[in-house]
Amino acid sequence: MTVIRPPPAAPPSAAVFVVRGVTKVYRTGEVEVRALRGIDLDLHAGEFVVLLGPSGSGKSTLLNILGGLDVPTSGTVRFRDHDLTREDEAALTRYRREHVGFVFQFYNLMPSLTARENVAVVTDIAAAPLAPEEALRLVGLGDRMDNFPAQLSGGEQQRVAIARSIAKRPDVLLCDEPTGALDVKTGITVLEVIERINRELGTTTVIITHNAVIAGMADRVITLSDGRIASSYRNAARIAAQSLVW
Amino acid sequence: MTALQTKLIRDLAYLRTQAVAIALVIGCGVATFVMSVSVLRSLERTRDRYYDDFRFAQLFVQVKRAPRGLAERLAEIPGVAAVQTRVVAELSLDLDDMAEAAVGRMVSIPDFGEPALNRLHLRRGRMPDPERRGEVLVNEAFALAHRLEPGDRLRALLNGRREELTVVGVALSPEYIYQIRAGDLFPDDRRFGVFWMRERPLAAAFDLTEAFNDASFALMHGAVEPEVIRRIDDLLAPYGGLGAVGRADQVSHRYVSDELAQLRAMASVPPAIFLLVAAFVLNVVLNRVIATQREQIAALKAFGYTPAELGWHFGQLALLIVLAGVAIGAAVGGWLGGGLAEMYGRFFRFARMDYRLDPAVVLLAGGFSVLAGAFGVTAALWRVMRLPAAEAMRPEAPARYRVTWLERTGLLRRLSQVMRMAVRQIERHPLRAALSTLGVALGVAVMILGSFTRDVVNYIIDFQFGAVQHYDYTITLYEPAAPDALPALARLPGVLRAEPYRAVPVRLAHGRRTHRAGLLGLAEDRELLQLRDTAERVVAVPADGLLLSEALARLLDVRRGDVLQVQVLEGSRPVRSLAVTDTLRDFSGLSAYMDLAALNRFMREGRLLSGAFLRIDPAAEARLHARLKATPRVAGASSQHAALRGFQDTLSENLLRMRLFNVAFAGIIAFGVVYNAARITLSERARELATLRVIGLTRAEVSGTLLGEVALLTLAALPLGLGLGRLLAGLAVKALETETQRFPLVVASSTYAAAAVTVLAAALVSGLVVRRRIDGLDLVAVLKSRD
Structure with a gap:
């Protein structure tokens, strides 16, 4: 087991996200789903956070709210000086465009575009992006740039998705079950990439998973249950991704 | 190029067959629009310029004989800008290349210089020399039909006297763009021609020296036409003004205007149909594209693409398809327009046909197409823009199916599982299924709309020559003759039966409405002309009363039993009131009929006949013509059968071409709709179909479930399409209606059948194309993919 560095005793810097009293209620027909029931949370610059919890615990809802894809029913979410709960659709779009990188469980690549072009989808609209080639080399796909998604393995596709999300040099990287569709070996490769991005680019990183093993690589592990934070703890030491076993 | 643009192009390439099918449907709409509007504009421009350049008159009048000095008084009528008096006379021609005599109309031109109105465009040769006897110009249509060239000589009968005419030139006149005799159903350039001669020799031949029998007028701006007409008629009445x-x-x-009205109708309905169908198919395809790209859209939103950027991205997909359609349509429409203009050039003689593909017309067509496309895709684009990104991350919930009402009725209890799936699929998207059915039905309808006019023409021909007209020839005498002329005609070689008629020009008045018409007196004992009422039953000519053609009754707003004032415009110009006993189905114009004896009593000129209808023995036709040519009292013998043959020859070639395009257009619509419907169903159900294959169904069985749906839609579309086709044909008939002409709505079973077969064939082809895709389904890949 490789320990990367000792856990910080205190937050490494000021909070990037400040979440207070956030609830989220969905209505589907006559059924009311209370996805979040009051979340308070601070996330700090460069922090690596793993959100654990069973299906329906509210992880994805929280991630979507942090990413500006959704707005809470009540409560406040601040990203630096943005109040995400008060922003309109256009402002949220701008926020996503400028600050957030997403990695999805099912990659969500454009099947009609090559790896390089998929990354370019993001670099086209970013202010000071990495070159797509550079982003792809960063995830170890320098030699597969002209392949279409259908010509790539699941792990490679997820690495393209990661390259795409980091190419704009986002302030936060939000990953929803990035290894959920992958086998162990490939999953670890993908986690290594995320780990490297967090370390080398200092990107605040949040990973949702219900694979508890992944929690070992985090600075902080937050467990959600039934729309609430059930527990939160700091790892004494982060375990390198390549040492994970599940 | 941005990555999103690259995606756009790849998406389009992936959808290519569907995109091409839609673009072709749009292309059909644009092509018909561009063709008809550019030909319409070209014809209008050509005609208007021709009228202006050659000073086409605005009023026309015939008179028995008026002194030339009257011209000055006519010119003094307020509102009259110019008067041209003329001598116009009928002549008969004995041509080497035709057994029967041809009929000519000889129009005078001033002895020196050009006519003030209705100027001539000299195509070849020179103007006639007033000092030389018998020099004439011939109308181009007649010259072409007989290959006449300057220097050719013609044997003619002018006012009963033999005369040799010399063609010195070939000319065109704005007065005879369409060379047809009033009352004829078809033009006949071989048997009817217009000639021009200097006034002095022509007037001398017809005893009209220092006189005229025809005048044309140009009006000043702001002149009130009915007022000028009233004054002209007052002035000319004592001289036998008609x-x-x-x-x-x-x-x-009138013929040119009617044709333009027809083009105007063609420019609206069919293009609208094509564009509507295209809008619908675009809607279906784009919705499907968006459904399959749901997660991509969500991801793009997550990356910070704005709703507007994404709306524009998918909007461009539709726009590119529409623009491709516009480009195809503009090219095809321009080309077809050229062909159509050339065809019109054969019927209409202009000095110069000025056909142009107007860029403004293409722009307009493009505008309409983009609008139609926008109409089709706005809702879909709105969905893209509103799609909540967080929700779209998750795959779409499985579609809800239920037991269909059709099944609940128990009718489908014996249905195989495969057909059951087809029925449920249709019921799951009832609106889409209904619109697909409508789309295919419109394909059927468009084909009917495009080809039913032939049925109408055939019907009119059958009616006219099968039910009404049982004679072969109409003989016209120079002057009304005593009853003994009839036995003389009956004794001509080959004549099986001869029946007299008397024709007089009249003005009919009903309340404030008046109209000029020919009044035909018919013998009581009649076989050769059977008048038929609007229900096509034979009607007898009343002993005292009038029968009116439908068109004339409409113009005068007359119903059965109404009383008309009838003023004869020749002889002693008697006037009397007559009741209308019935109205007649008559496609050949504005005629009124009465009993011959009653007409003769009315005229108070004794028992006279203007001519006769002849039924002849075809074997003796040549001898009959030879004798007729040698009979000075006979002004002409016309046969509409002969005219009909010539007309059909000209028409059939054009009709064939039109039919080919109709088949193509209908096929394209049907293919566009059916192919897209099948592809979309395939895309939605690929997993299901692959699963069926995996669990052991054969390819044929699996294709059956999908093609079964397509077949159901197509079969439902056929009766709907036939009904819609008839409806559209009815609308077209209404649109083509003019004051003087109304067409019956006739659609032959063969037309229905052809439309149904064409669309079925197109559906079958699209089914087969899709089937190849089903056969090629990659079972494992389909099952692995999440969508």
């Missing part, structure tokens, strides 16, 4: 008419009643002008 009543002035405006351009609207001038034969050539």
Whole structure:
């Protein structure tokens, strides 16, 4: 087991996200789903956070709210000086465009575009992006740039998705079950990439998973249950991704 | 190029067959629009310029004989800008290349210089020399039909006297763009021609020296036409004036205007149908594209693409398809327009046909197409823009199916599982299924709309020559003759039966409405002309009363039993009131009929006949013509059968071409709709179909479930399409209706059948194309993919 560095005793810097009293209620027909029931949370610059919890615990809802894809029913979410709960659709779009990188469980690549072009989808609209080639080399796909998604393995596709999300040099990287569709070996490769991005680019990183093993690589592990934070703890030491076993 | 643009192009390439099918449907709409509007504009421009350049008159009047000095008084009528008096006379021609005599109309031109109105465009040769006897110009249509060239000589009968004419030139006149005799159903350039001669020799031949029997007028701006007509008629009444008419009643002008009205109708309905169908198919395809790209859209939103950027991205997909359609349509429409203009050039003789593909027309077509496309895709684009990104991350919930009402009725209890799936699929998207059915039905309808006119023409021909007209020839005498002329005609070689008629020009008045017409007196004992009422039953000519053609009754707003004032415009110009006993189905114009004896009593000129209808023995036709040519009292012998044959020859070639395009257009619509419907169903159900294959169904069985749905839609579309086709044909008939002409709505079973077969074939082809895709389904890949 490789320990990367000792856990910080205190937050490494000021909070990037400040979440207070956030609830989220969905209505589907006559059924009311209370996805979040009051979340308070601070996330700090460069922090690596793993959100654990069973299906329906509210992880994805929280991630979507942090990413500006959704707005809470009540409560406040601040990203630096943005109040995400008060922003309109256009402002949220701008926020996503400028600050957030997403990695999805099912990659969500454009099947009609090559790896390089998929990354370019993001670099086209970013202010000071990495070159797509550079982003792809960063995830170890320098030699597969002209392949279409259908010509790539699941792990490679997820690495393209990661390259795409980091190419704009986002302030936060939000990953929803990035290894959920992958086998162990490939999953670890993908986690290594995320780990490297967090370390080398200092990107605040949040990973949702219900694979508890992944929690070992985090600075902080937050467990959600039934729309609430059930527990939160700091790892004494982060375990390198390549040492994970599940 | 941005990555999103690259995606756009790849998406388009992936959808290519569907995109091409939609673009072709749009292309059909644009092509028909561009073709008809550019030909319409070209014809209008050509005609208007021709009228201006050659000073086409605005009023026309015939008179028995008026002194030339009257011209000055006519010119003094307020509102009259110019007068041209003329001598116009009928002549008969004995041509080497034709057994029967041809009929000519000889129009005078001033002895020196050009006519003030209705100027001539000299195509070849020179103007006639007033000092030389018998020099004439011949109308181009007749010259072409007989290959006449300057220097050719013709044997003619002018006012009963033999005369040799020399063609010195070939000319065109704005008065005879369409060379047809009033009352004829078809033009006949071989048997009817217009000639021009200097006034002095022509007037001398017809005893009209220092006189005229025809005048044309140009009006000043702001002149009130009915008022000018009234004054002209007052002035000419003592000299046997037949009543002035405006351009609207001038034969050539009316035919050209009717044709333009027809083009105007063609420019609206069919393009609208094509564009509507295209809008619908675009809607279906784009919705499907968006459904399959749901997660991509969500991801793009997550990366910070704005709703507007994404709306524009998918909007461009539709726009590119539409623009491709516009480009195809503009090219095809321009080309077809050229062909159509050339065809019109064969019927209409202009000095110069000025056909142009107007960029403005293409732009307009493009505008309409983009609008139609926008209409089709706005809702879909709105969905893209509103799609909540967080929700779209998750795959779409499985579609809800239920037991269909059709099944609940128990009708489908024996249905195989495969057909059951097809039925449920249709019921799951009832609106889409309904619109697909409508789309295919419109394909059927468009084909019917495009080809039913042939049925109408055939019907009119059958009616006219099968039910009404049982004679072979109409003999016209120079002057009304005593009853003994009839036995003389009956004794001509080959004549099986001869029946007399008397024709007089009249003005009919009903309340404030008046109209000029020919009044035909018919013998009581009649076989050769059977008049038929609007229900096509034979009607007898009343002993005292009038029968009116439908068109004339409409113009005068007359119903059965109404009383008309009838003024004869020749002889002693008697006037009397007559009741209308019935109206007649008559496609050949504005005629009134009465009993021959009653007409003769009315005229108070004794028992006279203007001519006769002849039924002949075809074997003796040549001898009959030879004798007729040698009979000075006979002004002409016309046969509409012969005219019909010539007309059909000209028409059939054009009709064949039109039919080919109709088949193509209908096929394209049907293919566009059916292919896209099948592809979309395939895309939605690929997993399901692959699963069926995996669990052991054969390819044929699996294709059956999908093609079964397509087949159900197509079969439902056929009766709907036939009904819609008839409806559209009815609308077209209404649109083509003019004051003087109304067409019956006739659609032959063969037309219905052809439309149904064409669309079925197109559906079958699209089914087969899709089937190849089903056969090629990659079972494992389909099952692995999440969508």
